[in-house]
């Protein structure tokens with residue numbers, strides 16, 4: 001007869017079960033590939049996070065100055081050399097990798113839950129759900145803004161009106177707000193996670209202070225995004241005539 005000890009699940013790994021504070025550093029041999037895990041972590045900052053920062057704080061903030069300023073910014077971006085390749089390799093593929101690998105990490109439920117700070121692992125859960133909400137939002141937003149309706153690369157002068165048409169529909173406006181808050185939180189807290197995992201910020205005091213900085217970034221991103229969204233609703237509609245030669249300035 002088999003003994004109880006031979007049928008019980010064997011714990012073969014010496015899991016660090018007593019870690020109460022801080023974030024587990026990225027190490028080799030922790031289940032998933034070290035390289036992919038590092039790449040996931042890095043792409044969250046560059047280029048995906050850098051793009052999010054630019055998109056909210058620079059490009060979309062120009063909407064606060066009105067339709068013409070916004071159209072000039074869209075025109076500038078649309079006329080960057082090799083813009084399609086820049087989008088493909090600088091934005092879409094890195095986001096696809098970070099998101100799909102992020103879902104894989106989520107699905108696997110990698111056993112680093114106790115390494116996230118604060119009891120209840122709230123932050124661990126929130127980091128995953130904000131990623132999921134941001135993913136749904138990014139898919140929809142890219143589809144509607146880049147691939148359907150008026151082609152804004154060909155008609156940047158219509159860009160303010162195109163966004164305006166969406167944010168006046170309350171469910172879509174709320175989806176914009178949810179996507180903005182989710183992406184801003186995910187990125188801001190992600191910077192903190194990144195710096196803890198890569199050993200850039202170490203020590204409890206330094207991490208606490210840096211957390212305040214990251215929270216500040218979350219409020220700055222969210223505030224700027226909300227200000228842009230509001231300005232789409234408060235400015236009068238731009239002239240429908242594409243002849244308002246914005247592109248030639």
Ligand code: HEM
Nearest residue numbers: 041044045048049099102131132135183187190191193194
């Ligand atoms: C708005 C676009 C996004 C940005 C700017 C972004 C950025 C980041 C950053 C900076 C980190 C911290 C890196 C680290 O943990 O070392 C991170 C972590 C993470 N991201 Fe994203 N992310 C985005 C979208 C997504 C999406 C769509 C998912 C899909 C669920 C996702 C899933 C995750 C997961 C699971 C983690 C935590 C990994 C861990 O705990 O080890 N992210 N993200």
